[in-house]
Amino acid sequence: DAGVTQSPTHLIKTRGQQVTLRCSPKSGHDTVSWYQQALGQGPQFIFQYYEEEERQRGNFPDRFSGHQFPNYSSELNVNALLLGDSALYLCASSKDSFDTQYFGPGTRLTVL
Amino acid sequence: LAKTTQPISMDSYEGQEVNITCSHNNIATNDYITWYQQFPSQGPRFIIQGYKTKVTNEVASLFIPADRKSSTLSLPRVSLSDTAVYYCLVVSGGFKTIFGAGTRLFVKA
Numbered sequence: 001d002a003g004v005t006q007s008p009t010h011l012i013k014t015r016g017q018q019v020t021l022r023c024s025p026k027s028g029h030d031t032v033s034w035y036q037q038a039l040g041q042g043p044q045f046i047f048q049y050y051e052e053e054e055r056q057r058g059n060f061p062d063r064f065s066g067h068q069f070p071n072y073s074s075e076l077n078v079n080a081l082l083l084g085d086s087a088l089y090l091c092a093s094s095k096d097s098f099d100t101q102y103f104g105p106g107t108r109l110t111v112l
Numbered sequence: 113l114a115k116t117t118q119p120i121s122m123d124s125y126e127g128q129e130v131n132i133t134c135s136h137n138n139i140a141t142n143d144y145i146t147w148y149q150q151f152p153s154q155g156p157r158f159i160i161q162g163y164k165t166k167v168t169n170e171v172a173s174l175f176i177p178a179d180r181k182s183s184t185l186s187l188p189r190v191s192l193s194d195t196a197v198y199y200c201l202v203v204s205g206g207f208k209t210i211f212g213a214g215t216r217l218f219v220k221a
Contacts, residue, residue: 004155033209042199042211043156090155092209100146101209103155 002027004093004104012110013081021076021107025093032074033101034066035090043090049074050097078109086111116200121216130187132215134200137181145176145183148199150214156199160185187217195219 005024013019025032031050035043045058049068068074072093078085088108092101118134136145144163148156160167162174162183173186187194197214 035211042214044211045209088153092155100158100161102158103148106153106155108153 004029004091004102006089006091006104006107008107009105010108010110012112014112015081015083017081017111018077018079019081019109021078021089021091021109023074023076023091023093023104025072025074025091026102029093029095029099029102030072031094031096031099032068032072033092033094034074034076035092036060036085037088037090037106039087046076048097055097081111083111085109115210116202116212118198118200118212118215120213121218123218123220124190125220126191127189130190130194130217130219132185132187132198132200132217133182134185135182136200136202139180139202140204143202143204145174145180146201146203147172147174147185148201149194150197150199156211159198161203190217190219192219192221 004026007022033048034046037043046060047057048055052068063079065077088106090106091104094101116134116136124130146161147159149159150156160172160174162176164176167174175184195218197216199211199214
């Protein structure tokens with residue numbers, strides 16, 4: 001049984017560009033959450049998706065948007081990239097919002 | 113959402129038992145406590161979760177006193193590979209999981 005998978009593993013973009021990160025949840029999970037982790041800090045909650053809708057959002061600007069597909073996979077989109085968006089982006093899935101979250105390996109985004 | 117406080121770092125030696133205590137004074141009745149382990153450039157790995165008293169699994173134990181204002185993660189007989197950052201979380205319905213800065217555990221030979 002595959003766990004949470006994320007793609008790509010690494011990504012390099014320049015300021016002003018847009019990026020899309022992808023996540024496939026663990027089998028049997030229907031809830032996906034996204035986190036941003038800057039170097040040396042704990043993960044920061046971006047938002048959570050359930051039944052293809054954003055259910056809760058952290059303190060992130062509208063440049064950060066997402067989508068969940070009928071198969072429960074999810075995308076994180078970031079527009080107008082800033083240098084400060086460089087981070088490890090983590091996806092976590094769970095059976096529902098009350099269940100334990102299981103994390104993927106992350107996507108390392110570098111903005112130059 | 114309950115805020116958590118944990119030591120910034122801890123050192124230990126191989127074979128020792130390590131106890132990491134987390135305080136969460138504002139924990140609500142329905143909240144539960146979860147611990148994750150994270151290695152550099154990897155996603156956090158679930159270790160253990162509990163609501164009250166003691167929970168034990170194959171890798172750790174979690175002790176939660178009656179007032180639930182703190183919890184202690186116990187790692188028996190640590191090895192070099194246990195060097196990592198350990199996060200204590202208070203989960204409030206799972207909608208908005210808040211990570212603190214974590215505890216950096218360094219295990220020496």
